[in-house]
Amino acid sequence: MEEPKFSVFDEVKLKAELERCGIKHLHAVAIQSYLLAHKDAEPHEVPDLPKAAYPLLRSHFKSTTSKLKVEHFSSDGTTVKLLIEMQNGQSVESVIMRHDATAGLYAGGPRQGSPRATLCVSSQVGCQMGCTFCATGTMGLKGNLSAGEIVEQLVHATRITPIRNIVFMGMGEPLNNYQAVVQAIKTMTGHCFSVSPSHITLSTVGVIPRILSLATDLPGVNLALSLHAPTQELRCQIVPAARAYNLVKLMAAVDSYIGASKRKVFIEYIMIGDVNDSEELAHQVGALLQDRQVVLNLIPYNPTLTKADYKASREESIHSFQKIIREVYNVRAIVRREMGQDIAGACGQLAIGEYKKDSSHPQKASTDLPDIEELFTASVRKP
Numbered sequence: 001m002e003e004p005k006f007s008v009f010d011e012v013k014l015k016a017e018l019e020r021c022g023i024k025h026l027h028a029v030a031i032q033s034y035l036l037a038h039k040d041a042e043p044h045e046v047p048d049l050p051k052a053a054y055p056l057l058r059s060h061f062k063s064t065t066s067k068l069k070v071e072h073f074s075s076d077g078t079t080v081k082l083l084i085e086m087q088n089g090q091s092v093e094s095v096i097m098r099h100d101a102t103a104g105l106y107a108g109g110p111r112q113g114s115p116r117a118t119l120c121v122s123s124q125v126g127c128q129m130g131c132t133f134c135a136t137g138t139m140g141l142k143g144n145l146s147a148g149e150i151v152e153q154l155v156h157a158t159r160i161t162p163i164r165n166i167v168f169m170g171m172g173e174p175l176n177n178y179q180a181v182v183q184a185i186k187t188m189t190g191h192c193f194s195v196s197p198s199h200i201t202l203s204t205v206g207v208i209p210r211i212l213s214l215a216t217d218l219p220g221v222n223l224a225l226s227l228h229a230p231t232q233e234l235r236c237q238i239v240p241a242a243r244a245y246n247l248v249k250l251m252a253a254v255d256s257y258i259g260a261s262k263r264k265v266f267i268e269y270i271m272i273g274d275v276n277d278s279e280e281l282a283h284q285v286g287a288l289l290q291d292r293q294v295v296l297n298l299i300p301y302n303p304t305l306t307k308a309d310y311k312a313s314r315e316e317s318i319h320s321f322q323k324i325i326r327e328v329y330n331v332r333a334i335v336r337r338e339m340g341q342d343i344a345g346a347c348g349q350l351a352i353g354e355y356k357k358d359s360s361h362p363q364k365a366s367t368d369l370p371d372i373e374e375l376f377t378a379s380v381r382k383p
């Protein structure tokens, strides 16, 4: 079998290989930048690159180790889902959401700055946490992505449209692939991509020991906690990982994170009809979150092919839940507008193969990409 190549967007590996050849670190950035701009470049085309690097890079010098296979467009033209195949044959999905059409996104806040897009990246193939409402959870864990493979999702997306915000809310639990995620974020915020740390949000189901190290390892990056229930008992029913990570300890970890990072934390709460959306639970959520530096995001449940017989909360239930939390407990609470549901590209709908929700929507091969305006209006223009 062919030896796997390392991704040149895995900065740590690239620098180590260059160092072995006695070549300076700064060339790593030159190589990455050139490959970002020139998909099919050759080593000798990179300006000022020492000749000694050519043989080393020739074997690794593909713009990406992964391939963009398919894009799906949402019918309203705001969302594009990318299917990306790794060199080992496994695939993940990433989703681009057009920022100026997005309300309630985390990183960078809604409608700020230029109309750039938000990219939702995957950190694992599948996920071992098994949340009862999540399509990715039904897959189990198939593998971890390398730092380079995580960054390459940004490379593919950037070739389609400039990306302003990145959310780790695709497939996988980022804190279960900690080293690779930390390394990937360092590369994304480094000289080649220059994404602002405050425009990156990492979402976790609550892996306590890693939450505690995040403030030190990724200062300036936003944290979102998928809470979904205000009591240990209910949380265990819908989020199996809660059995290992007790709610009292989890909230203590969030407090430590807020203290160390001096940043507010986003709390995600999926709204499942007749499961966790009663007024009584709204009071419990309010009581749990009041006096903490948090913003609550209520996420209407997106239909998935999980075993559980869930339905989305009714709109009235979501609004009375939100009202109680805001007005009785003075906690900031936002209802997140979901994008890309019709292409199974919304939160929790990402899955591969037989785990996938059917989507009979416009698809396109990876070659011949349209420009950005065409891309985002392609589906609405179709007859």
Ligand SMILES: C[S@@+](CC[C@H](N)C(=O)[O-])C[C@H]1O[C@@H](n2cnc3c(N)ncnc32)[C@H](O)[C@@H]1O
Binding pocket: 133, 134, 135, 136, 168, 169, 170, 171, 172, 173, 174, 203, 204, 205, 225, 226, 268, 270, 299, 300, 301, 302, 303, 304, 347, 348, 349
């Ligand atoms: C897919 S997860 C990935 C990040 C991380 N594993 C986590 O759970 O936070 C991103 C967000 O999607 C939410 N989610 C999962 N399944 C969902 C569904 N069916 N409908 C709405 N949101 C869902 C999760 O709760 C989480 O807040």
Ligand code: SF4
Binding pocket: 127, 128, 129, 130, 131, 134, 135, 136, 137, 138, 170, 171, 172, 173, 205, 348
């Ligand atoms: S919600 Fe997050 S942690 Fe839970 S199964 Fe899905 S990806 Fe994994």
